[in-house]
Amino acid sequence: MALKQISSNRCFGGLQKVFEHDSAELKCKMRFAVYLPPQAESGKCPALYWLSGLTCTEQNFISKSGFQQAASEHGLVVIAPDTSPRGCNIKGEDDSWDFGTGAGFYVNATEDPWKTNYRMYSYVTEELPQLINANFPVDPQRMSIFGHSMGGHGALICALKNPGKYKSVSAFAPICNPVLCSWGKKAFNGYLGPDQSKWKAYDATCLVTSYSGSQIDILIDQGKDDEFLSNGQLLPDNFIAACTEKKIPVVFRLQEELTKITNHNLEVRHIFSFIFLLARQEE
Numbered sequence: 001m002a003l004k005q006i007s008s009n010r011c012f013g014g015l016q017k018v019f020e021h022d023s024a025e026l027k028c029k030m031r032f033a034v035y036l037p038p039q040a041e042s043g044k045c046p047a048l049y050w051l052s053g054l055t056c057t058e059q060n061f062i063s064k065s066g067f068q069q070a071a072s073e074h075g076l077v078v079i080a081p082d083t084s085p086r087g088c089n090i091k092g093e094d095d096s097w098d099f100g101t102g103a104g105f106y107v108n109a110t111e112d113p114w115k116t117n118y119r120m121y122s123y124v125t126e127e128l129p130q131l132i133n134a135n136f137p138v139d140p141q142r143m144s145i146f147g148h149s150m151g152g153h154g155a156l157i158c159a160l161k162n163p164g165k166y167k168s169v170s171a172f173a174p175i176c177n178p179v180l181c182s183w184g185k186k187a188f189n190g191y192l193g194p195d196q197s198k199w200k201a202y203d204a205t206c207l208v209t210s211y212s213g214s215q216i217d218i219l220i221d222q223g224k225d226d227e228f229l230s231n232g233q234l235l236p237d238n239f240i241a242a243c244t245e246k247k248i249p250v251v252f253r254l255q256e257e258l259t260k261i262t263n264h265n266l267e268v269r270h271i272f273s274f275i276f277l278l279a280r281q282e283e
Helices: 059-064 068-074 120-135 150-161 182-192 196-202 204-209 236-246 268-282
Strands: 004-011 014-023 028-036 045-051 077-081 138-148 169-172 218-223 250-255
Touching: 014 059, 014 068, 014 120, 028 059, 028 120, 045 120, 045 150, 059 077, 068 077, 077 120, 120 138, 120 150, 138 150, 150 169, 150 204, 150 218, 182 196, 196 204, 204 236, 218 236, 236 250
Parallel strands: 045 077, 045 138, 138 169, 169 218, 218 250
Antiparallel strands: 004 014, 014 028, 028 077
16 A cells, blocks of 8 residues: 655654555545654564544644654654544534544444544554554554543554454543543444444443453543543543453553643653553563
């Protein structure tokens, strides 16, 4: 599959690149970012996939978080895809900030008119890794996934639906139980239809209750004063309770003192902390 390089910038001894390609799953042109640390010049490195939240593109994480310093230190190739198909000319795709463009919710849509293009789950778990493995110096046996908000939801479901595929899964302020929050209800009703039993296949809390795969390491960071935590959009307690019931280990860190993360945004020190922990799990 042909890749078109959009940009390449030297960063902390490595290269931050952005590529465009024609996606077979999404039937449109897609962009993704990939950071190649200095270690990638001499051998294969672990691959770490980042999934962004609502309204974001591949630019959000690579421009705001400063993750490249930690990725360079630990020798991690970091891949950041877009959050939805773009320019599919679907009626209503740009009407809302939390549905359609920039809000793919990492599901495979089953409803018209979304089902042809909105297949972000298969794109993230199948097409994109195949593309990365074929074109970049990564070790496919050392792959992890993490994300923020909607992307945290995406990271959790990708790991839980694919036991053994990812070495670890981590999330910042993830949407943990979307079948019970307004963001999730709106997205799932539109993409998956009114039958709520079908929604559970893309809900991390529901997936945990039936999980029977290999051991999985889960790490969640959550700001105590996050407005979306207090108004019931994120529901991490439900996820933790389900993990406890199934004896699935999860590290939950409720942060009290950091301003940015409590406002549901990324905080550079926490990106470093996440990557450090993930790097240890990749060794």
